[in-house]
Amino acid sequence: MAIGVWLIGARGSVATTVMVGAAAIKAGLLPAAGCVAERLPPCGLPGIADLVFGGHDIASISLRKRAERLAEAGVIPAALPALLSGDLDEAEAEIRPGHAHEGDQADAAARLARDITAFRERKGLARVVVVDLSSTEPPVPWRPEFADLEALEAALATGASVLPASSLYAYAAFHAGCGYVAFTPSTGPTLPALAQLAAAEGLPYAGRDGKTGETLVKSALAPMFEGRGLAVRSWSGLNLLGGGDGATLADPAARASKQTSKDRVVEGILGGRVEGHTHIDYVADLGEWKTAWDHVTFEGFMGVRMTMQFTWQGCDSALAAPLVLDLARLVARAHERGRRGGLAELGYFFKDPLGAAEHALPAQDAMLRAFAESLA
Secondary structure, eight states: OOEEEEEETTTSHHHHHHHHHHHHHHTTSSOOTTOGGGGSOOOOOOOGGGEEEEEEESOOOOHHHHHHHHHHTTSSOTTHHHHTHHHHHHHHTTEEEOOOSOSOHHHHHHHHHHHHHHHHHHHTOSEEEEEEOSOOOOOOOOOGGGGOHHHHHHHHHTTOOOSOHHHHHHHHHHHTTOEEEEOSSSOGGGSHHHHHHHHHHTOEEEESSBOOSHHHHHHHHHHHHHHTTOEEEEEEEEEEEOHHHHHHHTSHHHHHHHHHHHHHHHHHHHTSOOBOOEEEEEOGGGTTEEEEEEEEEEEOGGGOEEEEEEEEEEEHHHHHHHHHHHHHHHHHHHHHTTOOEEOGGGGGGBSSOTTOOOOOHHHHHHHHHHHHHHHO
16 A cells, blocks of 8 residues: 655755655666665565655745756756656645744644645555655754643643744644654654654654765774774864755754764764764855765774775765655554654664664664564
8 A cells, every 4th residue: 555755845855856766766767776675674665666755845946847956966867857757746746835934833733734634645545654854953942841742732732932843843743643754963853742742642753864974984984993992083074065955054053963963973883082073064066965074093003093084975865865765664664563652773874863872883784674574
């Protein structure tokens, strides 16, 4: 039976790449390259061809136009926007206006939830997974209402603006009976009140901040140093980003959220403070592409000091899209199998995995495979 994937930021580069890629795979035009689920033990996941797309966005650009721009940038094959125009138009018809940070949040959440529920009913979907692909938010100051669902809903009932947008979308998704994926470092479903709501509704969620590039490399290399007993003394990185993500992270407040999740990985694996930080710069000329350069100093036998450097260059949308397809299918299956709450076993996909302290990629891979076996 068909499964809905409701994308927050549905007209953005990542979301458009997700939808174009899924349509191309369904049509047999491209293989499912980069999809981790294709190598997992069989566990009853819905197929990529079973996914139906819709979403929320505050942008007005059409999916066709966004896809054409991505083709011009070399993100997707040039012929695909025309070949898959029918699929793009079908998804376009299911995109609704997002929350524009104004007005009564209780009313806004009810409208967002109605949009998702209507999508599920209109398309005859078994279930829907909501995936947040929107712009990164700044860190949010703590409020007492965040700790308790009853207090949160009482505050919303007064018309107060209590929740950051990412958490409002999660709140609406849970009220619509949907699993949730926090693919950004924004607050999203991490509030205790929202964890209570997900548990009460019997819903799974996963996050946060998709691990697609430099941090993926870190999570593979850091276990090597730790396993060989090589003491890492410093690990510094410079990220150069273009596109909408880079423009968003040019804001120091939004950048702080991303830097926190990126820096957590190395210390989480090595078990202590490591000198150095990740720096992020916006370079508009890079467009949809990004470059990361890392400099690592470490100490070996008899205290000999050594250095490692690496450069990572890639297209974030093309790296993220297959992971979104994986996560939507895994969360949908987890929902079907009665899982609820944070899915710590999906930490393989994230920089800042919810409910899990494990950051080492090999260990995360083992957890993911065991999770897939449990869903069979």
